[in-house]
Amino acid sequence: MNKQFIEEIKIQAAKQVIEQGHTVASVSEHLGVSTNSLYNWIKKYGSDSKHYQQTSGQEARIR
Numbered sequence: 332m333n334k335q336f337i338e339e340i341k342i343q344a345a346k347q348v349i350e351q352g353h354t355v356a357s358v359s360e361h362l363g364v365s366t367n368s369l370y371n372w373i374k375k376y377g378s379d380s381k382h383y384q385q386t387s388g389q390e391a392r393i394r
Contacts, residue, residue, distance in 0.1 A: 334363060334364065336362070336364070340362075341372040341375070341376055342372075342376045344358050344362060344364075344369060344372055345369075345372045345373045345375075345376040345377050346376075348369070348373055349373065349377050349378055355369050355370065355373075
């Protein structure tokens, strides 16, 4: 079964690993995705990504 996740779920999963300290294994198991998929999401949405930097900048301006 091939699950499709919306972007917001992918971002939240990456944040659980990066910001909250959850393990990749536990988050991937909870969501039912491979660790490889989760690593890809972290790479795409993680703190080093362009997407994360844009979102953080927007949040700072809102505050």
